[in-house]
Amino acid sequence: MKVTNYIKIEFPSRSANEALSRNVAACFAAQLDPTLEELGDIKTAVSEAVTNSIVHAYPNDVGRICMKCRLFEDRSIEISIRDWGKGIADVEKAMEPLFTTGDDDRSGMGFSIMESFMDHLKVKSQENKGTTVTMKKKIERKNLS
Amino acid sequence: MKVTNYIKIEFPSRSANEALSRNVAACFAAQLDPTLEELGDIKTAVSEAVTNSIVHAYPNDVGRICMKCRLFEDRSIEISIRDWGKGIADVEKAMEPLFTTGDDDRSGMGFSIMESFMDHLKVKSQENKGTTVTMKKKIERKNLS
Amino acid sequence: MVINGEFKNGKLTVFLKGDLDHHAAREAMRELTLKIDTHLPRSCVLDLKNLRFMDSSGIALILKTDKRMKELEGKFCVVNVPPQPKRVLNASGISRIIDIREAGI
Amino acid sequence: MVINGEFKNGKLTVFLKGDLDHHAAREAMRELTLKIDTHLPRSCVLDLKNLRFMDSSGIALILKTDKRMKELEGKFCVVNVPPQPKRVLNASGISRIIDIREAGI
Ligand SMILES: Nc1ncnc2c1ncn2[C@@H]1O[C@H](COP(=O)(O)OP(=O)(O)O)[C@@H](O)[C@H]1O
Ligand SMILES: Nc1ncnc2c1ncn2[C@@H]1O[C@H](COP(=O)(O)OP(=O)(O)O)[C@@H](O)[C@H]1O
Numbered sequence: 001m002k003v004t005n006y007i008k009i010e011f012p013s014r015s016a017n018e019a020l021s022r023n024v025a026a027c028f029a030a031q032l033d034p035t036l037e038e039l040g041d042i043k044t045a046v047s048e049a050v051t052n053s054i055v056h057a058y059p060n061d062v063g064r065i066c067m068k069c070r071l072f073e074d075r076s077i078e079i080s081i082r083d084w085g086k087g088i089a090d091v092e093k094a095m096e097p098l099f100t101t102g103d104d105d106r107s108g109m110g111f112s113i114m115e116s117f118m119d120h121l122k123v124k125s126q127e128n129k130g131t132t133v134t135m136k137k138k139i140e141r142k143n144l145s
Numbered sequence: 146m147k148v149t150n151y152i153k154i155e156f157p158s159r160s161a162n163e164a165l166s167r168n169v170a171a172c173f174a175a176q177l178d179p180t181l182e183e184l185g186d187i188k189t190a191v192s193e194a195v196t197n198s199i200v201h202a203y204p205n206d207v208g209r210i211c212m213k214c215r216l217f218e219d220r221s222i223e224i225s226i227r228d229w230g231k232g233i234a235d236v237e238k239a240m241e242p243l244f245t246t247g248d249d250d251r252s253g254m255g256f257s258i259m260e261s262f263m264d265h266l267k268v269k270s271q272e273n274k275g276t277t278v279t280m281k282k283k284i285e286r287k288n289l290s
Numbered sequence: 291m292v293i294n295g296e297f298k299n300g301k302l303t304v305f306l307k308g309d310l311d312h313h314a315a316r317e318a319m320r321e322l323t324l325k326i327d328t329h330l331p332r333s334c335v336l337d338l339k340n341l342r343f344m345d346s347s348g349i350a351l352i353l354k355t356d357k358r359m360k361e362l363e364g365k366f367c368v369v370n371v372p373p374q375p376k377r378v379l380n381a382s383g384i385s386r387i388i389d390i391r392e393a394g395i
Numbered sequence: 396m397v398i399n400g401e402f403k404n405g406k407l408t409v410f411l412k413g414d415l416d417h418h419a420a421r422e423a424m425r426e427l428t429l430k431i432d433t434h435l436p437r438s439c440v441l442d443l444k445n446l447r448f449m450d451s452s453g454i455a456l457i458l459k460t461d462k463r464m465k466e467l468e469g470k471f472c473v474v475n476v477p478p479q480p481k482r483v484l485n486a487s488g489i490s491r492i493i494d495i496r497e498a499g500i
Pocket of ligand 2: 193197198201202228230231232233239240244245246247251252253254255256257276346
């Protein structure tokens with residue numbers, strides 16, 4: 001399908017950039033005139049994915065994170081978050097609710113929230129190579145009568 | 146000087162991205178807790194530079210624009226906007242107030258506004274290669290007593 | 291960008307709301323010209339109270355409107371300018387050639 | 396993220412303001428633990444009225460606080476949850492195990 005607009009951003013894996021990246025995604029999504037709820041869902045899903053790269057992919061150093069947002073003709077948005085960090089050995093297991101390799105600051109609910117707030121979620125990962133999370137959401141047209 | 150954070154963004158030269166790019170710059174600058182006036186100045190300067198790439202660098206097609214924001218230890222922000230478009234033959238002349246090669250939708254005040262709203266402005270350009278505008282601004286610390 | 295107009299006793303007041311950048315300016319100029327050509331007002335007031343952002347594209351729009359009103363031998367002024375647009379007006383120097391006021395004509 | 400507390404008649408009310416993400420959560424948890432350990436309250440109320448954003452880091456914070464209050468044999472509830480945090484609470488399923496109310500205890 002035709003891409004009508006895109007934005008690529010790159011930033012270091014510092015926790016201060018969690019807010020920055022979800023706000024950029026929200027600014028990008030704003031061109032579709034989403035509801036506050038849709039905007040909140042996108043911000044939350046991005047926050048989860050970016051936090052994972054910061055916390056799990058680069059636990060001991062500062063690495064590079066890339067986010068790509070693409071807008072399609074059918075009013076769907078695709079957002080991918082990529083890191084070149086630790087990777088995930090067993091993706092299926094990692095995606096189970098409550099599963100976490102983190103301490104008790106993590107809830108193990110990150111992937112579940114991405115799944116329930118977006119229409120589509122794909123996780124590609126290779127150990128010691130990195131992880132790419134790709135999410136899609138269609139923004140409904142308002143004021144249909 | 147030490148860079149403490151950065152963000153790189155890339156987007157197509159569509160006029161809808163003028164708002165997006167200045168809002169991203171504002172989100173980035175927000176980490177320094179600037180005043181509304183400082184934030185407005187940064188947004189305005191970015192809007193001028195990005196609009197120039199959209200209008201003058203790629204007058205007949207859609208090209209690629211990159212914006213880099215860097216944060217330094219001394220609370221200064223450097224923002225560069227780069228395109229690979231038409232370029233400027235005579236930069237000194239282009240920077241004169243009221244000079245424009247555009248029609249009467251343009252005021253010829255873009256560079257003057259960037260200069261007066263930022264602490265430092267540098268323009269590098271080569272005909273048919275592209276233009277890079279680099280701007281710096283120091284954000285004052287609030288509540289000094 | 292939302293543009294609304296009000297015409298009464300020969301006076302056209304146009305309200306700009308939102309962001310006036312290059313993206314919005316063409317549409318805004320078209321609307322504004324249409325309103326002026328429809329009413330041929332004796333005076334035109336541009337009310338910026340709800341303008342959240344303006345860059346130099348707004349300068350061009352103001353200068354063009356001023357020119358059009360001069361052609362019609364009418365008056366033109368800009369009112370209720372918020373802080374960010376005010377800084378742009380000042381930096382561009384047009385606060386010296388355009389009538390900028392706190393309230394209407 | 397701004398954290399304020401109020402202790403009265405054995406009841407500790409803690410107000411969270413701003414964005415509760417991973418960046419803010421560590422500091423928020425430290426403050427919250429400090430307040431609980433200082434007052435050893437009989438009940439603790441987490442007031443989210445001014446919380447603009449929350450992700451799963453907030454879930455972990457709520458679960459840890461609930462655990463701490465159970466250790467103290469006290470009560471714990473979350474009140475005034477805005478729409479976005481509410482959706483996160485519902486999606487995570489903890490609305491079923493944590494006492495979430497419209498007003499205080
Ligand atoms: N980008 C990533 N790089 C490495 N591991 C990851 C990444 N994202 C997720 N994981 C792994 O998947 C697990 C589950 O993630 P998630 O559901 O988001 O919960 P949480 O982040 O709270 O642990 C994490 O604990 C971690 O082991
Ligand atoms: N990125 C660019 N690519 C090519 N030409 C440019 C670029 N930026 C500025 N220029 C040239 O410099 C002139 C002055 O720019 P400026 O002061 O911003 O005023 P305006 O955009 O209103 O014309 C433009 O009219 C154009 O000829």
